Amino acid sequence: MANVTENGWEQLWLRYDKKVDAGNGKYFEAAPQLVGFDPENCVVRSALLELSRGVCGMLGMQMKAGDIAKAVAGADQASNGTAAAGADQAGNSATGASAAGEQGKTSGSQAGLVLKKVPEGTLTESGKALKAQGYALCENDGRLEITAADENGLLYGIFHLLRVISCEKSLSGSNVTCNPDNPLRMFNHWDNMDGSIERGYSGRSFFFENDDIVINERTKDYARLMASIGINGVVINNVNVKQAATWLITDRFFEKVVQLSKIFAEYGIKFFLSLNYAATIELGGIDSADPFDERVIAWWKAKMQECFAKIPNLGGFLVKADSEGRPGPFTYGRTQADGANMLADAVAPYGGIIIWRCFVYNCRQDWRDRKTDRARAGYDNFIGMDGDYRENVILQIKNGPMDFQIREPISPLLGGLKKTNQMLEVQVAQEYTGHQIDVCYLIPMFKEVLDFHTYCKPGADTVADVISGRTMGNKNTGIAAVINTGNDVNWTGNYLAAANLYGFGRLAFNTELSAEEILDEWIPMQFSTDAEVLRVVKGILLPSRATYEKYTSPLGIGWMVTPHDHYGCSVDGYEYDRWGTYHRADHLGMGVDRTDAGTGYAQQYNEPNASMYNSLETCPEELLLFFHHVPYAHVLKSGKTLIQHIYDSHFEGYKEAEAFAAAWDGLQGKVEERVFDNVKERFGRQLYNAREWRDQVNSYFYRKSGIEDEKGREIY
Numbered sequence: 001m002a003n004v005t006e007n008g009w010e011q012l013w014l015r016y017d018k019k020v021d022a023g024n025g026k027y028f029e030a031a032p033q034l035v036g037f038d039p040e041n042c043v044v045r046s047a048l049l050e051l052s053r054g055v056c057g058m059l060g061m062q063m064k065a066g067d068i069a070k071a072v073a074g075a076d077q078a079s080n081g082t083a084a085a086g087a088d089q090a091g092n093s094a095t096g097a098s099a100a101g102e103q104g105k106t107s108g109s110q111a112g113l114v115l116k117k118v119p120e121g122t123l124t125e126s127g128k129a130l131k132a133q134g135y136a137l138c139e140n141d142g143r144l145e146i147t148a149a150d151e152n153g154l155l156y157g158i159f160h161l162l163r164v165i166s167c168e169k170s171l172s173g174s175n176v177t178c179n180p181d182n183p184l185r186m187f188n189h190w191d192n193m194d195g196s197i198e199r200g201y202s203g204r205s206f207f208f209e210n211d212d213i214v215i216n217e218r219t220k221d222y223a224r225l226m227a228s229i230g231i232n233g234v235v236i237n238n239v240n241v242k243q244a245a246t247w248l249i250t251d252r253f254f255e256k257v258v259q260l261s262k263i264f265a266e267y268g269i270k271f272f273l274s275l276n277y278a279a280t281i282e283l284g285g286i287d288s289a290d291p292f293d294e295r296v297i298a299w300w301k302a303k304m305q306e307c308f309a310k311i312p313n314l315g316g317f318l319v320k321a322d323s324e325g326r327p328g329p330f331t332y333g334r335t336q337a338d339g340a341n342m343l344a345d346a347v348a349p350y351g352g353i354i355i356w357r358c359f360v361y362n363c364r365q366d367w368r369d370r371k372t373d374r375a376r377a378g379y380d381n382f383i384g385m386d387g388d389y390r391e392n393v394i395l396q397i398k399n400g401p402m403d404f405q406i407r408e409p410i411s412p413l414l415g416g417l418k419k420t421n422q423m424l425e426v427q428v429a430q431e432y433t434g435h436q437i438d439v440c441y442l443i444p445m446f447k448e449v450l451d452f453h454t455y456c457k458p459g460a461d462t463v464a465d466v467i468s469g470r471t472m473g474n475k476n477t478g479i480a481a482v483i484n485t486g487n488d489v490n491w492t493g494n495y496l497a498a499a500n501l502y503g504f505g506r507l508a509f510n511t512e513l514s515a516e517e518i519l520d521e522w523i524p525m526q527f528s529t530d531a532e533v534l535r536v537v538k539g540i541l542l543p544s545r546a547t548y549e550k551y552t553s554p555l556g557i558g559w560m561v562t563p564h565d566h567y568g569c570s571v572d573g574y575e576y577d578r579w580g581t582y583h584r585a586d587h588l589g590m591g592v593d594r595t596d597a598g599t600g601y602a603q604q605y606n607e608p609n610a611s612m613y614n615s616l617e618t619c620p621e622e623l624l625l626f627f628h629h630v631p632y633a634h635v636l637k638s639g640k641t642l643i644q645h646i647y648d649s650h651f652e653g654y655k656e657a658e659a660f661a662a663a664w665d666g667l668q669g670k671v672e673e674r675v676f677d678n679v680k681e682r683f684g685r686q687l688y689n690a691r692e693w694r695d696q697v698n699s700y701f702y703r704k705s706g707i708e709d710e711k712g713r714e715i716y
């Protein structure tokens with residue numbers, strides 16, 4: 001069961017240890033036939049090598065690297081008669097394929113594995129049209145065929161096949177077509193060049209150390225992990241681009257940037273960098289970053305020409321402007337569209353895109369006037385320019401209007417913007433959701449976001465519709481997550497946090513997957529196919545978000561975390577409100593009035609959402625305190641008063657966390673010892689944290705309200 005490689009890090013769900021063969025070995029007795037794919041293509045080669053590695057590890061079908069080279073060579077001769085690339089050079093894995101076979105044939109009767117390229121739009125066996133980066137996997141009479149319109153599709157098809165083997169399921173009778181729902185499926189790293197990670201909870205960066213770029217075998221394993229879940233774009237550096245990171249677009253780092261981006265290219269992943277909007281000042285020696293200044297425009301044009309000429313796999317750039325101290329166009333009296341478009345024009349000749357974040361707000365606002373509302377900022381700063389953005393600009397919008405709280409309404413910009421490319425940003429890194437100490441499976445939350453009806457267009461109005469391009473018919477759209485990885489042996493600090501890493505990628509590819517289906521894949525791949533392990537881990541993960549919510553901030557109010565660190569309870573701790581009034585709690589009630597009578601935020605939604613949130617009667621209760629200031633005696637639909645709900649949910653949340661820890665204890669001996677110990681140790685810390693939250697929140701509101709707990713429990 002060993003899964004720590006000799007290099008010192010794990011393979012997570014790509015561990016490829018020995019599995020029970022559910023009758024799949026027969027597809028790999030002969031070398032796979034390549035039809036239409038260029039065997040010299042680096043992504044094709046990665047796919048074949050992954051196949052060989054997986055089949056060898058899981059089914060024990062030995063084959064030397066030379067044999068896959070033969071397979072590649074055979075295919076190459078059959079398709080275009082040129083010499084093949086030596087797979088030996090590309091890796092040293094073994095493969096289940098045994099001989100070159102009759103390459104290029106597509107005869108329906110031939111058993112084995114066929115990897116076939118077809119034009120986009122081709123109808124698959126299951127009657128669907130193949131899209132870019134999609135694949136079909138089909139089995140008939142011992143012949144298994146992966147059909148794809150491009151190399152990414154082939155790679156994802158191979159990973160699908162390996163997933164099935166890893167879960168000890170049969171490939172026989174397979175007939176699926178999997179097209180990606182989102183064109184762009186990205187991870188954003190908040191890694192700094194000194195090796196630290198902003199909001200990182202699993203060690204240091206594996207991309208950077210001592211203001212330099214790190215490239216090693218782990219980089220490749222990272223790319224494999226990403227490709228295995230369908231990720232096709234990665235931003236390697238923090239959106240807060242400071243000091244050395246500003247120089248990533250200069251000769252000082254180009255050589256290593258290129259090396260890194262080539263590794264990504266081998267796995268079909270576009271390479272992105274975060275940009276410092278003020279680079280004209282910091283690098284260019286120009287005294288301005290005004291997007292209308294000709295010197296600024298010319299500098300960026302030349303810089304982008306240089307970047308795209310030097311970095312072959314560059315997809316574009318991510319920009320955080322005018323937020324939390326970062327520079328931006330506001331300094332020059334320009335709009336966010338002015339800034340984004342100036343950069344978009346500079347990258348357009350090279351097919352580049354600019355992903356512009358909508359996390360723009362004034363963190364120095366004075367909250368005491370009760371009208372000021374950070375939640376309003378994203379919409380107020382962007383909605384007026386809807387339709388003014390270039391085609392190669394995508395606005396990246398956090399799921400909620402504030403900042404990745406355990407419960408927030410969906411940002412009204414999503415589906416509020418009707419003529420602008422949009423991308424959803426979620427946070428897999430557990431900044432506000434337990435720092436990868438507390439268990440918190442986030443996929444149920446992401447599903448809620450994707451399923452939300454924005455009412456922007458009849459029949460195609462969910463967030464999933466908007467970001468997939470279905471609403472507007474646009475193609476520069478997608479989904480991004482702030483990643484939760486670091487250089488810890490297990491990548492994510494807590495082993496259970498890898499469920500969020502895996503789950504995000506799978507969900508980004510297929511937004512229809514349920515949170516449970518994702519676990520049904522991930523648990524057998526990463527831990528064990530033992531039914532008890534599956535039952536217990538699912539029993540912990542599926543309700544874990546609800547549990548975390550119960551023992552932290554109630555009914556959508558959010559925050560109440562320690563300032564800056566964002567772990568642990570501090571009821572008045574919201575760092576951008578130094579008067580401690582964010583939650584508006586007094587002796588009578590609590591909650592922020594965001595109705596017409598309050599900050600007016602509810603009006604930012606399309607109808608009927610605006611009215612729904614505006615009214616106390618129709619506002620969903622899980623968001624009650626986000627939208628309304630409510631007396632403690634207010635009776636909820638459950639029949640409980642608000643204050644009793646606070647007490648009860650906090651006691652319940654703690655008890656549930658205790659039950660998770662006990663359930664995990666039952667897995668001793670069923671999962672590897674270091675996995676068991678790691679999660680057990682985290683549960684110990686989670687219980688301490690949950691108890692602190694429970695007691696601090698309950699005491700705070702008991703003292704404010706003076707209302708006793710009906711159940712007479714100990715509240716101080």
Ligand code: GCV
Binds near residue numbers: 324
């Ligand atoms: C990268 C929050 C986080 C910051 C983060 C910021 C952002 O404010 O606390 O660490 O900065 O969001 O998303 O830009």
